[in-house]
Amino acid sequence: MEFHRKVLMTMADLQTAAAAVVVVAVDVVVVLVVVVVVVVVGVVVVIDVVAVVFFISVEVVVVVVVVEVVALTVYVAIVLAIEVAVVAVVAVVAVVAAAVAAVVVAAVAAVIVAVVVGGGVVDYVVIKVVVLQK
Numbered sequence: 001m002e003f004h005r006k007v008l009m010t011m012a013d014l015q016t017a018a019a020a021v022v023v024v025a026v027d028v029v030v031v032l033v034v035v036v037v038v039v040v041v042g043v044v045v046v047i048d049v050v051a052v053v054f055f056i057s058v059e060v061v062v063v064v065v066v067v068e069v070v071a072l073t074v075y076v077a078i079v080l081a082i083e084v085a086v087v088a089v090v091a092v093v094a095v096v097a098a099a100v101a102a103v104v105v106a107a108v109a110a111v112i113v114a115v116v117v118g119g120g121v122v123d124y125v126v127i128k129v130v131v132l133q134k
Contacts, residue, residue, distance in 0.1 A: 029082055
């Protein structure tokens with residue numbers, strides 16, 4: 001039972017580490033996207049000011065504003081895509097973890113049954129459990 005407990009703790013540690021890596025990666029991507037959007041918006045503001053100061057046609061200002069709106073829309077779409085990807089990764093990790101846990105529980109149950117029944121089968125089942133955990 002102690003062996004089974006250690007295996008489950010190791011699985012939980014791996015899941016926690018994987019989740020932390022995903023969160024950090026998403027944070028880095030979001031920060032980069034925010035920096036790009038801030039730069040784009042800053043450029044748009046400068047162009048707007050220049051357009052007003054030098055009396056450039058209203059059409060150019062409208063085009064610049066449209067570009068600004070498109071940039072913000074793209075930013076929102078990127079953030080949503082990242083969030084969807086994170087949810088998908090977490091779902092896959094959960095499914096894999098559940099499958100591994102089911103295999104480990106089944107293997108441990110097989111060991112218990114083999115012990116109760118008795119005989120030389122126990123060594124074979126224990127070896128099989130070790131192989132499944134690699």
